[in-house]
Amino acid sequence: MNKWIAPLCMLLCFQAQATEYRFSYSELYSKLKYSLKEEYTAVGTGVYFVNPTTQLPCSVEKSWMEKEAHYETLSFPPSGKLPLPLDGNLKSANPLVYVHTDSTTQCDYSVALVANEPYALDIHSDYLEVVIPEFQLLLEDISGMFSSWFAPTISGITLEFIELETGEVMLSNNQTLPITGHRAHITLADLKDGVVATLPTSPSRIMPYIQQ
Known part of the structure; x- marks a missing residue:
């Protein structure tokens, strides 16, 4: 795994044996609030539950929010991203958020x-020209005033494919980029001179990439 996975997870990754996770809404809101900032039009933050070995989404049996008599089911998408609505009223009410994962999997x-x-x-390159600077700014924003000085430089994007462990991303200049371990990387250098990358299927998520 890329050594910068930890910073790109906001240095907030941990393992748990339990099949039930419980959070306060305000706790999660503090981590996801960056997605509401006006300067981030193409990127944001997300909470994920993933297999520590494959880094692919865990099977979520059920998830919900509750506060006294109020109850709302949360339906997880295939990407494994917690579908938590970001709302100031919910932050004030501060309900509890529960996630039940498959009991056979450590997440x-x-x-x-x-x-x-x-x-x-x-x-296209114009997409990377938007998301890469926003990823960089978001990483530095999350890292804080002093930690941002040591934030790595983001040079591209990482595409994750749940359904594809291996394969290829086709480039319009007849070159290819490998898909290895469900992931492929694309940098601005790969798409110079108008080169376009065509994906074999829609990715489950797109994350930053730091070139070694």
Whole structure:
């Protein structure tokens, strides 16, 4: 795994044996509030529950919010992103948020930097020219005033494909980029001179990439 996965998860990844996770809404809101800032039009943060070995989404049996007599079910998408609505009134009410994962799987809970959906099958350089600077700014924003001085430079995007462990991303210049371990990386250098990357299927999520 890329050594910068930890910073890109806001240094907030941990393992848990339990099948039930419980959070206060305000706790989660503090980690996801960056998605509401006006300067981030293409990226944000998301809470994920993933297998620590494959880094693919865990099976979530059920999830919900509750506060006294109020109850709302949360339906997880295939990407494994917690579908938590961000709302000031909910923050004030501060309900509890519960997530039940498959009891046979040990999961990691993490907060990751992700591009906003929906994702196109064709990736152009102008898309990277928008998301890369926003990822960089978001990483530095999350890292804080002094930690941002040591934040790594984001040079591209990481595409995650739940259904594809291996494969290829086709480039319009007849070159290819490998999909390995369900992930492929695209940098601005790969798409110079108008080259377009065509994906074999829609990615489950798009995250930052730091070139080694």
